[in-house]
Amino acid sequence: MVITGYGLIAPGIRNKQQYKRALERGLCAQEVMPGMGPNGIDIICGRIHDEPISDRRYRHYPRVAHLAIAASEEAAQMAGIHGADKFQTTVIMGTSVGGLIEMEAYAHLTASKQYRRFPIAMAGSGNPHSLSVAVAQHMGLKGQAFTLSTGCTAGVDAMLMAKMMLESGQADICVAGGSDAPITLGSIYSFMRLGAMSRSSQVERAGMPFSSESDGFVMSEASGIVVMELESHALRRGAAIYGILAGIHSNNDGLSIFESDATGRNMTEAMQRAVGSVSPTYVNSQALGMKINDRVEAITHRHLFGSSIPITSIKGNIGHSFASIGNLQVISSLLSMEYSFIPATIKTDAKGFDDLPIVMKTRYEAVEHVAVSTHGYGGNNTCLLLSKYREAG
CATH class of the missing domain: 3.40.47.10 (Thiolase/Chalcone synthase)
Incomplete structure (x- = not known):
């Protein structure tokens, strides 16, 4: 079971080379979010500032889908699957909160029953499956499309499902990954009430792995996607292989x-x-x-x-x-x-x-x-x- 391509978008990172640089040099792209915490306190989050995509076809799609589309472009190019059998390529994406940003943004319209002001975009934002469908559309794929929502393991659970799909012969190639855009007041407040998210306003003190001094994690938005296939299939089409899912x-x-x-x-x-x-x-x-x-x-x-x-x-x-x-x-x-x-x-x-x-x-x-x-x-x-x-x- 091999990986023939991958793509990502994360805070301060738009591609493989930028990610390599951040990892090698120990760079941190987290930042202060003024007033986003309880009682207007400043907190630390990881945001993506540039618009992930500019294609107007996707202007009504949720942000979580925009991130995934951006990541899928790099993954498809690296794997060379633009000409792959569109009916034998499966998309499996994982998400935890889906289109929560859009749902929260328009909650006041629901509460006040302002029907005529309600955007049609909410039909897509409120459906987590918009994520996989958007990636499939962007890549021109007609095979199976699945969306998993198993919390923070959903992206790698998508890889587990992809492995099973490939081994059973139900697909030749699987595009698998995860995408989330969780930075909303609802997410921040709820995870802080749980005592899970850091209240620190100092980048160097928030979300400290392996430290008894840490008071919680730093919330971030990102998408990461891998292209998976059996080694025999990858070799037949002359694809580069970047690793094995052993x-x-x-x-x-x-x-x-x-x-x-x-x-x-x-x-x-x-x-x-x-x-x-x-x-x-x-x-x-x-x-x-x-x-x-x-x-x-x-x-x-x-x-x-x-x-x-x-x-x-x-x-x-x-x-x-x-x-x-x-x-x-x-x-x-x-x-x-x-x-x-x-x-x-x-x-x-x-x-x-x-x-x-x-x-x-x-x-x-x-x-x-x-x-x-x-x-x-x-x-x-x-x-x-x-x-x-x-x-x-």
Whole structure:
């Protein structure tokens, strides 16, 4: 199961090369959002300022679809699938909050029953499936289209579903990924009430991975998409191969929608079943500055890898972009294997995690395998193993 292309858009990042630069240099694109927090306090978020696309055909599409369309363009170009069989190419996208921005923006019209002022765009914004349909339309694909909404694991869950579709012969190529644009007052207020989102107004103090001093994550918007196919199909069409999806496994904590399994047993099982007997070069962790999540990451790492395998998190660079963050971790891992470096965990002091082999400065070395962990709202754990591709002979 190979990856033949990918594309992304994230705060301060529009393409592969910009992402590589941000990861290698430890750049942070998060910023102060004046007055967006409770009682008008300033908070830190990761925003995309430029319009993702300018095509007027999509002016009534939700922002989450705009982000995905922008990412899909780079992925399709890299994979060379513009001429692929449009009926045998499947789109599977994940999202956590979908078109929440638009729904929240027009809520007052609903409350006041202003029917004639209500925009037709809401019919698309209120339907999460607009995301996959928009990507399929933009790429000219007529095959199956699916939208998953499994919280913050949705983007990598899309990759799990793509793997099953390809292995069962229901598709030749799958375009899989995630997209979210969660920065709204409703999202900010609710996650702050849960104690999950950082209240800090200092970029360097908000969303600190692997730190007991962190008070929560930094909310971000982004989209990340990969193109997947069987190796045999990729070789027949002469595609470049950027990595192998060597293993992937998902489970659920089975607790309240507001809880996670603090013992780490379920995350550990998901990671163990994803990596099997392989020792990864490093772990690309979902650690995002939430105390319980980061503790679970530490438990999993101590149990499976100990002090011999490095661990890092890219959340200090781009924040937490909900359903797309796992795909951004995957893409960062593919870049890591291609260019032989392990990105540093920025914005951390490692307090409370001193025993973990956290990568504090960019390390240049050969990268053969990367384990990726993600955890989502409602207790989903999805972990995967990426391996460097080497041609036979």
